[in-house]
Amino acid sequence: MNHLQLEAILNDKLSPQLIKDYCPNGLQVEGAVEIKKIVTGVTASQALIDHAILVNADAILVHHGYFWKGEPEAIRGMKGKRIRSLIKHDINLFGYHLPLDIHPELGNNAQLAQLLDIEVEAGLEGHAQSVAMCGRFKRPMSGKELAQRLHSVLNREPLHIAPESEDKLITTVGWCTGGGQDYIEMAVAQGLDAFISGEVSERTTYTAREMGIHYFAAGHHATERYGVKALGEWLAAEHSLDVEFVDIDNPV
Structure with missing residues (x-):
């Protein structure tokens, strides 16, 4: 599936345009045009990115993505490492925050x-x-x-x-x-x-x-494990995509 087609499908399902949010919803970091393998998780942490790289995923779909209002804008440090990892391995990052809550x-x-x-x-x-x-x-x-x-x-x-x-x-x-x-x-x-x-x-x-x-x-x-997990399962059932949910341990 084309990465922009996937974004259109997700936007149609979640209607982010109707919700005022603290971050952009949809395709946040662009990667490969063709998507075959998707990894889903709660947060786009380095551990989740590393797993996506390990399984040759073309996209990551999360609830907590990047570019939050009020955060430093410079792409450096932890933020820089995460984004460099995505770009180097041609991985798309999709994030849906409040649309996936409600x-x-x-x-x-x-x-x-x-x-x-x-x-x-x-x-x-x-x-x-x-x-x-x-x-x-x-x-x-x-x-x-x-x-x-x-x-x-x-x-x-x-x-x-x-x-x-x-x-x-x-x-x-x-x-x-x-x-x-x-x-x-x-x-x-x-x-x-x-x-x-x-x-x-x-x-x-x-x-x-x-x-x-x-x-x-x-x-x-x-x-908040279960929304993105259910969204991934819906994509797999309705659009025949290979989707894997990964639960990165987080005690908070």
């Missing part, structure tokens, strides 16, 4: 809901492009039970900050993969029993305790 089928939030068996109800922000979501479990569970489910599904022990009434059962839940901890107050305002994000901030502890909501930090990387 996609209703393949997005990080949608995939996490599916893994945790959450019935999705709406965007937490009240519109279709909401980065955070809300829904409910089929049966109420304790905070300890939800922590165990997160551990089992994500293979990572979550941080659980419980409200003063630790025995408060959880039926309704909000969530935002990655760095979504600041949506917790919106979850409280909507009367939800629990909120899940990837990252946690120091202030989140007090918000959860004082506002009476169960809070779970399940890892930025761990909560």
Whole structure:
């Protein structure tokens, strides 16, 4: 498949033109024109690039790519090494950030809901492009039970900050993969029993305790494995491409 054709297919599926983001979405570093082998992963780290080189991939598809707003513009140091590796080996880099968070089928939030068996109800922000979501479990569970489910599904022990009434059962839940901890107050305002994000901030502890909501930090990387993995699987099924998902270890 032609690399620009692949970008058009991804853009058609994810609609990045509709979303204001912190980085360019789509083809970020141009490589070989013909794409046969794709490696997918959460972040375009040097380790992921090295694996792509090892398996002779023509493209890398990630959630966290390059050229973020506010980062130094010079291509030097770690950034320079990564980009030189891509160019030297003629590897295309495709990155999709917020479009891959919010996609209703393949997005990080949608995939996490599916893994945790959450019935999705709406965007937490009240519109279709909401980065955070809300829904409910089929049966109420304790905070300890939800922590165990997160551990089992994500293979990572979550941080659980419980409200003063630790025995408060959880039926309704909000969530935002990655760095979504600041949506917790919106979850409280909507009367939800629990909120899940990837990252946690120091202030989140007090918000959860004082506002009476169960809070779970399940890892930025761990909560965002599944969108890009699902996107790669969709490409393989729908367009007969050779796609390999690579999970580079990241405890954060």
